[in-house]
Amino acid sequence: MKTLLSMAATVLFGVYASVAVAGDPEKGGKVFKKCKACHAVGDGAKNKVGPQLNNIVGNAAGAVEGYKYSKALAAQADAGLIWDEAALSEFLKKPKAYMPGTKMSFSGLKKESDRENVIAYLATFSDTDTLAAVAADEREVTLSDATLSIEGDVAYGEYLASDCQTCHQVSGASDGGVPAIVGWPRVEFVYAMHAYKQKVRPNPVMQMMAGGLGDEEIAALAAYFEGLE
Amino acid sequence: MKLTRRAFIGTTAAASLSAPLVNAGGHGRPKAVIIGGGAGGATAARYIAKDSKGEIDVTLVEPSRQYYTCFFSNLYLGGFRSMDSIGHSYGTLASEYGINVVHDWAVGIDRGAKTVTLAGGSTLNYDRLILSPGIDFIDGSVPGWDVSSQNAMPHAYKAGSQTELLKRQIESMPQGGVYAMVAPPNPYRCPPGPYERVSMVAHLLKEINPTAKILIADPKPKFSKQGLFEEGWQKHYGGMIERIGPDFGGDNVSVDAGAMTVTIDGSVEKVDVCNVIPAMKAGRICEIAGITEGNWAPVSAHTMQSRIDENIHVLGDASAQGDMPKSGFSANSQAKVAAMAVRGALTGSKVFPAKFSNTCWSLVDTDDGIKVGATYKATDEKIAKVDGFVSKTGEDAALRKATYEESIGWYAGITSDMFG
Numbered sequence: 001m002k003t004l005l006s007m008a009a010t011v012l013f014g015v016y017a018s019v020a021v022a023g024d025p026e027k028g029g030k031v032f033k034k035c036k037a038c039h040a041v042g043d044g045a046k047n048k049v050g051p052q053l054n055n056i057v058g059n060a061a062g063a064v065e066g067y068k069y070s071k072a073l074a075a076q077a078d079a080g081l082i083w084d085e086a087a088l089s090e091f092l093k094k095p096k097a098y099m100p101g102t103k104m105s106f107s108g109l110k111k112e113s114d115r116e117n118v119i120a121y122l123a124t125f126s127d128t129d130t131l132a133a134v135a136a137d138e139r140e141v142t143l144s145d146a147t148l149s150i151e152g153d154v155a156y157g158e159y160l161a162s163d164c165q166t167c168h169q170v171s172g173a174s175d176g177g178v179p180a181i182v183g184w185p186r187v188e189f190v191y192a193m194h195a196y197k198q199k200v201r202p203n204p205v206m207q208m209m210a211g212g213l214g215d216e217e218i219a220a221l222a223a224y225f226e227g228l229e
Numbered sequence: 230m231k232l233t234r235r236a237f238i239g240t241t242a243a244a245s246l247s248a249p250l251v252n253a254g255g256h257g258r259p260k261a262v263i264i265g266g267g268a269g270g271a272t273a274a275r276y277i278a279k280d281s282k283g284e285i286d287v288t289l290v291e292p293s294r295q296y297y298t299c300f301f302s303n304l305y306l307g308g309f310r311s312m313d314s315i316g317h318s319y320g321t322l323a324s325e326y327g328i329n330v331v332h333d334w335a336v337g338i339d340r341g342a343k344t345v346t347l348a349g350g351s352t353l354n355y356d357r358l359i360l361s362p363g364i365d366f367i368d369g370s371v372p373g374w375d376v377s378s379q380n381a382m383p384h385a386y387k388a389g390s391q392t393e394l395l396k397r398q399i400e401s402m403p404q405g406g407v408y409a410m411v412a413p414p415n416p417y418r419c420p421p422g423p424y425e426r427v428s429m430v431a432h433l434l435k436e437i438n439p440t441a442k443i444l445i446a447d448p449k450p451k452f453s454k455q456g457l458f459e460e461g462w463q464k465h466y467g468g469m470i471e472r473i474g475p476d477f478g479g480d481n482v483s484v485d486a487g488a489m490t491v492t493i494d495g496s497v498e499k500v501d502v503c504n505v506i507p508a509m510k511a512g513r514i515c516e517i518a519g520i521t522e523g524n525w526a527p528v529s530a531h532t533m534q535s536r537i538d539e540n541i542h543v544l545g546d547a548s549a550q551g552d553m554p555k556s557g558f559s560a561n562s563q564a565k566v567a568a569m570a571v572r573g574a575l576t577g578s579k580v581f582p583a584k585f586s587n588t589c590w591s592l593v594d595t596d597d598g599i600k601v602g603a604t605y606k607a608t609d610e611k612i613a614k615v616d617g618f619v620s621k622t623g624e625d626a627a628l629r630k631a632t633y634e635e636s637i638g639w640y641a642g643i644t645s646d647m648f649g
């Protein structure tokens with residue numbers, strides 16, 4: 001969450017922190033050995049089994065030129081996923097859980113410190129000053145730290161979700177003009193719902209549905225749908 | 230034997246008020262019986278079975294093996310959907326959710342004994358009963374019409390063979406002929422339904438019989454999405470549709486199915502097709518159960534429990550619940566609240582505050598979709614509207630197309646929410 005906090009701050013106050021991430025890049029370099037079989041980073045890094053990772057931190061997902069992403073990642077990229085620290089950390093914890101259908105066959109980094117450190121390491125190859133600012137600017141709405149950091153109650157989310165499932169299929173299938181909403185990173189879900197709630201996004205059905213939900217309820221839904229495959 | 234059993238179940242029910250975890254004692258899992266496998270009943274059955282993970286024995290009673298949705302049946306008339314595409318079977322509910330699907334009519338309910346009698350002769354015990362039987366028609370509401378006239382003058386307000394019959398009749402109208410609709414008084418199933426139907430009939434006639442006329446006799450001064458429909462009729466079907474409201478006698482109508490005439494305020498019109506949509510009431514089984522007041526079954530908004538018998542929940546069109554329109558979306562929404570309440574009562578699972586929503590899409594012509602919707606909350610008095618919206622006149626074609634596409638997504642969503 002820390003990056004999200006500082007990103008929100010950058011937008012509010014127009015000050016860009018040059019180091020937006022919390023970990024130790026040196027230790028992260030060691031953790032990165034686990035990634036090296038598939039990913040290159042640094043001067044002249046090329047795509048391998050996985051995409052090269054220059055400028056990955058704070059950038060839009062699915063943006064590395066010449067790399068063919070999984071459908072799952074491409075869909076998230078379309079939905080506006082940004083690889084900020086929070087999203088990367090969730091992804092790296094258990095890639096297949098965070099993004100069912102990802103090509104990345106890596107079981108994940110269980111330790112939070114490992115994740116923080118490796119992200120800090122990758123951040124040294126990313127232009128976080130400008131990228132973080134762009135990422136926050138690209139959001140349709142500005143959400144407070146408090147709103148973004150609510151831990152959603154999955155059981156409550158499951159109940160509330162029954163309302164969504166009149167139109168959005170729980171299987172993840174989609175027809176006509178109603179998109180699939182399962183397996184979204186929760187940050188994306190929260191931003192999307194708040195964008196409807198604040199009537200920044202136009203659809204009146206979604207404005208109405210989101211309008212009836214409090215921050216806790218949106219967080220609960222985000223947590224529930226994130227866990228579905 | 231019978232007496233002891235009654236007494237035994239009676240005790241369990243009393244006990245369950247204070248200790249909800251007590252189930253039907255030595256008889257194994259607590260039993261939920263649902264009558265009617267439509268928008269309300271199928272959803273309720275699926276949610277109870279899914280969320281109780283086998284802890285509740287769920288039986289669904291529904292005479293038809295194939296349920297044809299009324300929603301999108303107007304699109305069938307317009308040629309936008311096939312009959313097959315709006316038919317759904319109960320196979321998945323039985324095989325994936327372990328629901329005991331019984332294809333039969335419920336013909337009797339003994340509220341004291343908590344049993345349901347089926348036309349086939351067997352009896353089902355319940356701890357909680359859910360009724361979602363939809364609507365029946367009020368005899369005599371359109372003088373000259375009763376259910377025995379439905380082949381000459383179809384209602385097509387329960388989907389399937391009636392809808393197919395109506396379409397065949399429209400297709401065989403003589404060039405320049407007249408399709409008449411006798412519209413129903415409030416309250417009735419699907420407020421925009423008759424007017425979406427008129428739009429779809431006009432769409433079909435415009436293709437196959439462009440000089441035909443549509444005549445609506447309407448007892449209501451106003452109707453759902455009126456401005457939007459009238460704008461669309463003007464734009465797409467200028468001059469084809471005439472509506473006679475109560476100010477010109479639209480509330481004083483009789484029909485003669487033999488002569489194929491409609492008499493509006495004393496003036497007799499010879500017509501080629503006559504679509505009579507009579508006044509409605511709760512499905513008959515509610516009356517048989519003795520839980521109706523007037524034409525509908527009053528319920529508590531918090532749980533959809535009957536105001537007359539707390540072991541019975543009534544969903545969908547049959548219920549008198551307050552502000553929600555009688556729609557498939559509403560029935561589906563209410564079913565989830567009832568399913569949660571039933572699980573709470575029978576297994577002690579957590580019960581969250583009731584929330585409801587509804588949106589009704591209608592198609593006016595190709596890619597010209599409109600919608601109206603609202604959210605609702607439970608108060609002690611009724612289901613009360615919180616917030617709502619409606620499409621606007623003059624919207625651009627892209628938005629109307631997107632609205633139609635959204636309705637296609639909704640249809641796929643709600644039918645998989647009902648049938649798995």
Ligand SMILES: Cc1cc2nc3c(=O)[nH]c(=O)nc-3n(C[C@H](O)[C@H](O)[C@H](O)COP(=O)(O)OP(=O)(O)OC[C@H]3O[C@@H](n4cnc5c(N)ncnc54)[C@H](O)[C@@H]3O)c2cc1C
Pocket residue numbers: 264265266267268269270290291292293296298299300301302303333334335336361362363364385386387418419422423426512513514544545546547555556557558559560588589590591
């Ligand atoms: C032309 C038309 C268009 C519509 N369009 C829309 C729309 O676009 N959107 C929308 O949301 N709604 C729409 N509706 C309304 C919607 O179809 C109903 O509101 C909805 O089906 C109500 O659900 P229900 O569960 O109350 O009843 P139903 O869905 O009618 O289900 C009742 C079921 O109970 C069964 N049954 C009845 N009595 C017994 C008994 N004694 N024993 C056993 N089974 C029994 C019946 O066979 C039936 O299958 C439309 C309706 C019509 C007529």
